[in-house]
Amino acid sequence: MAGSSMPRTGDHSILTAIGGTPLIRLGGIVPDGAAEVWVKLEGGNPTGSYKDRMALSVIRAALERGDIRQGDTLVEFTGGSTGMSLALVAGVLGLKFTAVFSDAFSHSKQQAMEAFGATVVVEHSDDGLITTALAERMRERAHDLAAQPGHHYVDQFGSPDVPPGYVPMGTEIATSLGGEFDVFCHGVGTGGALMGALDGMRAAGASPQVVALEPTQAPLLSEGRSGAHSVEGIAVFTDPPFLDRSRLDDVRAIDQDRAFDTCRRLACSEGVFAGASTGLNVAAAIELAEQLGSGHRVVTIACDTGLKYLGEQPYV
Numbered sequence: 001m002a003g004s005s006m007p008r009t010g011d012h013s014i015l016t017a018i019g020g021t022p023l024i025r026l027g028g029i030v031p032d033g034a035a036e037v038w039v040k041l042e043g044g045n046p047t048g049s050y051k052d053r054m055a056l057s058v059i060r061a062a063l064e065r066g067d068i069r070q071g072d073t074l075v076e077f078t079g080g081s082t083g084m085s086l087a088l089v090a091g092v093l094g095l096k097f098t099a100v101f102s103d104a105f106s107h108s109k110q111q112a113m114e115a116f117g118a119t120v121v122v123e124h125s126d127d128g129l130i131t132t133a134l135a136e137r138m139r140e141r142a143h144d145l146a147a148q149p150g151h152h153y154v155d156q157f158g159s160p161d162v163p164p165g166y167v168p169m170g171t172e173i174a175t176s177l178g179g180e181f182d183v184f185c186h187g188v189g190t191g192g193a194l195m196g197a198l199d200g201m202r203a204a205g206a207s208p209q210v211v212a213l214e215p216t217q218a219p220l221l222s223e224g225r226s227g228a229h230s231v232e233g234i235a236v237f238t239d240p241p242f243l244d245r246s247r248l249d250d251v252r253a254i255d256q257d258r259a260f261d262t263c264r265r266l267a268c269s270e271g272v273f274a275g276a277s278t279g280l281n282v283a284a285a286i287e288l289a290e291q292l293g294s295g296h297r298v299v300t301i302a303c304d305t306g307l308k309y310l311g312e313q314p315y316v
């Protein structure tokens with residue numbers, strides 16, 4: 001009988017459930033005569049988001065280098081999703097995690113981080129609005145906390161260990177499709193997922209065309225202009241920290257209303273319940289598939305589960 005005194009051989013922890021997510025082909029939502037559309041379902045990761053891959057990469061690399069050790073406290077400012085992933089991985093690897101959060105984000109995200117063992121410090125917003133001034137205050141508070149002995153700043157927007165976390169996602173896709181697909185399209189926040197996945201695809205012998213996506217309401221990449229939008233996770237930086245534009249074949253802007261509508265159709269007719277950035281990815285993938293026509297394949301990513309956004313747009 002297995003018991004607590006039983007020595008552990010190898011890793012059988014929840015961390016082994018990060019990655020290895022399913023890749024599905026969409027059905028009736030894709031018009032007849034269009035190319036195949038394949039979607040990597042990242043909502044299957046333990047916290048329901050592909051950020052688990054990033055958290056594992058960043059924390060494991062820091063432990064391996066000896067930059068951090070068990071009992072230390074990691075600090076990051078976050079709107080919640082990354083915080084959940086960092087809390088989960090930190091807890092399993094014997095570290096503590098403090099999230100600098102704000103009341104501008106949904107309270108359920110705070111509860112979820114706390115459920116995974118995080119200490120949550122709340123920076124108060126002005127009237128519940130997400131502004132650059134608020135983000136700056138959160139960043140400063142995280143830096144101040146991380147300056148204490150035994151504390152370390154994770155740096156999700158700058159750590160070189162972020163893109164490598166997504167390499168296996170690209171490798172898994174390319175291996176599942178035998179390297180045979182024409183286009184990979186994906187929305188850009190930091191650009192870490194797009195670049196890391198592309199590295200993985202290339203390493204597995206695939207060389208798709210790469211299309212970066214953003215909402216029409218915030219055409220940062222296509223027009224260098226920012227704007228208010230409601231697609232959480234993407235279109236936040238004028239110059240996304242991990243994005244190498246020389247590796248892109250195209251940038252495409254998709255109206256956020258189409259992204260929300262695609263989310264609803266994805267859930268109702270394909271059974272894929274995901275967040276708005278996934279709706280935007282899939283709307284773009286279908287558009288590209290119609291242009292390419294049958295005999296081709298387009299791949300995109302369902303970044304997270306829609307269960308994270310209940311009570312928020314576009315599900316209210």
Ligand SMILES: Cc1ncc(COP(=O)(O)O)c(C=O)c1O
Nearest residue numbers: 188189190191192193233277303
């Ligand atoms: C839901 C969601 N989609 C997409 C992204 C974009 O990922 P990346 O920052 O790797 O470009 C994020 C990042 O925060 C996200 O939370």
